[in-house]
Amino acid sequence: MKIDKNIFKAEFVRRPNRFQAYVKIDGEEQMVHVPNTGRCKEILLPGCTILLREENNPTRKTKYDLIAGYKGEKLINIDSQVPNKVVEEALRENRIESLSMYTNIQREKFFGNSRFDFKLTDDNGHEYYLEVKGVTLENEGITKFPDAPTERGKKHLLELIEAKKKGHGAGVLFLIQIENVKKFMPNEETDKEFSEALRLAHSNGVDIYAYDCELGEDFIKLKESVPIEL
Incomplete structure (x- = not known):
């Protein structure tokens, strides 16, 4: 971008x-x-x-x-408007391999009581709800989310579990707005409830993605998958 x-x-x-x-x-x-x-x-x-x-x-x-x-x-x-734009660009260019089968990409669609960043649909009508979280907190290559407590973030994860239970695809993508990091982790010290909800979502089949970015002073784009430690 x-x-x-x-x-x-x-x-x-x-x-x-x-x-x-x-x-x-x-x-x-x-x-x-x-x-x-x-x-x-x-x-x-x-x-x-x-x-x-x-x-x-x-x-x-x-x-x-x-x-x-x-x-x-x-x-x-640190621009909070960037992650959705970067992920949409990557989705349209099929650079997120596990989501490349979804050909219809819609922004900000509701499921239950939550509005998710993306609703993806494949040629057979199968729906996938994707939430994107921007990550800026980093220490010696280890990145974490959130850097402040987020009740809304926890709510999104619980709704993604419900989407999965109803037969839809569901995932959360942590876009690390930094280059060349080692791994991603939930920030247990800052928000224990979010961290527990993330592990619960994972155990219920919600996909957890983490990608870093290639960036310069006038551009930013999704780069590559980053190891996740829950």
Whole structure:
């Protein structure tokens, strides 16, 4: 996925709330929008280099979105709108082999009381519900989700179990918005209930996928499958 808007480097200063941050652009402090409600504490450190996407919308309060940060040499994309776009691109290009038989791809469809990111259908009408979760938390190549408690995430997993029980395909794909990682794990320390629900989903036949990304300052795409440790 190519980012078709202007990208600028800046220096991170502080993040007073989930949606706003202050950065320095050419020495001048400005407020920007943060398109991620997660904590990102290990990425957004005072003085670190971050990437801004220019959003020339006259109705906005801020001119830029903070979309990525450098953690040392490692670039991490934190834009929560990116994972679904990257996964949709990969699905349409048949780069997720175990899902390549599904030819009809629909976004944001309901099953039960949950709206899932994708409803996939094959030529025989068999349905598959896929939820996508973006992963930004990394330590020495080990990645985890979530980085903040998520009741909604747990609810999605339980609904995927119900979809599976009713004869549909069901899966959750963790898109790691980082390159060259070692493995993926649920974040037991941050959200024990989500972690338990993920293991329960796996034991009930829900597919668990984890993929990392190839990314640069102006692009990001699904790369390869990553080992999962539940």
